[in-house]
Amino acid sequence: MKAVNEQFSEQFADMQKKTMDSLAPMQNMNNVAAQAFERIARKNYDLMGDLVEYAVAQVKVPEGETDMQKVYESRVADTKAFADKVNARAAEYVELAGELGDMVKATATAETEAAAPAPTAKKAAAKKRTAKAK
DSSP states (O other), rough: HHHHHHHHHHOOOOOOHHHHHHHHHHHHHHHHHHHHHHHHHHHHHHHHHHHHHHHHHSSOOTOOOOHHHHHHHHHHHHHHHHHHHHHHHHHHHHHHHHHHHHHHHHHHHHHHHHSSOOOOOOHHHHHHHHHOOO
């Protein structure tokens, strides 16, 4: 009976190892996804901060200013500055998208290379024969 239990124990351990090995690529991609989420969320947080600052500046009524032309010009200048900030943020998003794409490609390539079976001695010998024949 001990032999049967040992056999089942070995099979269970083998199954557990294979399961963990098969889940490794998903865990690596999950780590990439978590990093991507964090970086995008932080970019969104920065952009929302800019938006709040602009909105608050636009809502405030300038104290003591009676010349509406100056008020208008001030608001236009603030709007242009905000547009420049948004354009800079857009460029940051494009750069971030490229970085995240490279990160995904690197992870996928590493996983593919790790999953590729090692060449057997027979395959290596066959390659040598083919190379010599040429």
